[in-house]
Amino acid sequence: MLERMRHASPLVQCITNFVAMNYAANVLLAAGASPAMVHAPEEAGEFARLADALTVNIGTLSTDWLEGMLAAARAANEAGKPWVLDPVAHFATGFRRRAVQQLLALQPGIIRGNASEIMALAGVASAGRGVDAGDSVQQAEAAATRLAQSTGAVVAVTGAVDFVTDGSNAARIHGGSALMPRVTAMGCALTCLMGAFAAAIPENLFLATVSALACFGAAGAQAEPAADGPGSFAWRFVDALAALDAAALAAQVEQISV
């Protein structure tokens, strides 16, 4: 799947937060996709018709940007392009809670969050407070399955071991590094990479999501040994992603039943 994505070099419209923009663009370029950070309401919808996929992340939301996100998601739907939702800390404020409901109503093909975000989205009590998870992935698996079944989206819960499900199929993805939560915007960049795989494999968003997670798991595991801390891990991860051998991905993935 990695070779197919690299060969397609899909144009991915990333509406992501200010913290993540640079790192996410570098992650997509390293992986072989073509990122475009286009979010303004004046053009987000028009651009979504040109792009091969869309990703929407509410990390640094504002009213203007929400308008751009909604316009882009509607345009993606109309044009039959897949789109991915990353509901960052959606439980933290009323503004985020309302925004995420509007976005969910536009039926994202993939939803990615940490355990606290996915649990709160499924209506389960969570320990989330800021942008970091207060719950384990395992605690969120049942909530993720219900969320996938009720929304029709592929749902990915990321953490030490990732969990992904479309409501009937499920997988756990291993690998990665304990340094990943110490580097900001890794999860946001992963959401963007899911957009790249969704563009390349639109007929199978479960496989697209698993592929993006496996890339992160493999690149994270490869970057860690030579890293002296989160600062060096960040760029070593980008190097590992650019050098990633497609054959390394399958080893990260454990197919399970739900």
Next chain:
Amino acid sequence: MLERMRHASPLVQCITNFVAMNYAANVLLAAGASPAMVHAPEEAGEFARLADALTVNIGTLSTDWLEGMLAAARAANEAGKPWVLDPVAHFATGFRRRAVQQLLALQPGIIRGNASEIMALAGVASAGRGVDAGDSVQQAEAAATRLAQSTGAVVAVTGAVDFVTDGSNAARIHGGSALMPRVTAMGCALTCLMGAFAAAIPENLFLATVSALACFGAAGAQAEPAADGPGSFAWRFVDALAALDAAALAAQVEQISV
């Protein structure tokens, strides 16, 4: 104090500029805090009540963001949470001069700036023009002391040797590296780290400020020898911060009298 901050892992709401957001978040994660970049007027005040401390930096100010900053500072005050002001280049335009007066009126617990910024804030003629200081820290010490006495804030002037005072106590912090002014957003990230220490030691903002400065002094000194230039210094500094031994901090601090 470093161990106390790491153990608390405080949630720090950082309203900082577009240039600094990614680096500041990585600095806080490396140091052991949990950063959240939340600034929109739609939610900044609500979030400030959840967070353990707030930092406000006017580097890339706009009318909307100023509204978010003021709402967050008011909410932090009401909730008894400490907040830190970083008046970036506040002397450069009328818009900034007015904004900083509104923010000062909300009584930040800590103010951090370079020599030109602190001198201008104390009403002393300075040589500042853009975001880089045109004056030395030593030239700004008297102005910093007066500013601390008139505002009740702890005032930190950062440069080759940092100066910090609450109007009666003062210290100089040594260490750091000549490469630090060659890396953008180091000062902005330091302001955010002061927020993390203020959250952990709210009863002693002078000590919180000194602790953050000592972390930067020690990590900067440790990162420099292996750095080949500002590019490698930036990530080596993050690695050094993550590996920092609390015992290394005291050596950076020189207690002085004002």
Next chain:
Amino acid sequence: MLERMRHASPLVQCITNFVAMNYAANVLLAAGASPAMVHAPEEAGEFARLADALTVNIGTLSTDWLEGMLAAARAANEAGKPWVLDPVAHFATGFRRRAVQQLLALQPGIIRGNASEIMALAGVASAGRGVDAGDSVQQAEAAATRLAQSTGAVVAVTGAVDFVTDGSNAARIHGGSALMPRVTAMGCALTCLMGAFAAAIPENLFLATVSALACFGAAGAQAEPAADGPGSFAWRFVDALAALDAAALAAQVEQISV
């Protein structure tokens, strides 16, 4: 010219996109200039009168920012300060197409783009779609020359070998690295560096543009051998720029006739 720019350490007002801000600021600091990212309509014009040069990049455009760009360009013109235009993906949406026409009417001294951007600006059919070029520099040379002649600006087309012309003089700049298009914001940072050289050599914007391109060509070639991928290339490039020997620049430049 590099020594002259470093000695002047010009204050460059960079209105650039959210993806590029941090990297562009670090590139300017490494090269020896003093960047200031000031874009809000509330102050962009006022600041442009203080700064030594202005650069405008429409990468993440919005209505507010366009207002700031236009105010800054007008102020730069009135104050006799040079300004540089980077029309990122201006062909992608109606909003961008209209914005770039308004900016062109304010007569930038330098225009930098990839081949697709420059061809589209000259009214030639191009293969551009997102932010990456779909055409080669060589295909864009004639369009660049016409654009320079019709606008009076120095026009630079960047790619594997760069082309720059003022309509009567022209040069190609060699060097660089195949990793450069794999790192986001390299072109945006280059536009900002052109602003730094334009501030230092306002009487010869052709030479200023060639100098900035030669810095990128030399630093890119020096950074590549030790880089393990785009992640390590990004910071090695900054280190190389900081260490750049002015004597290395001339070797990158091939004077040609148009």
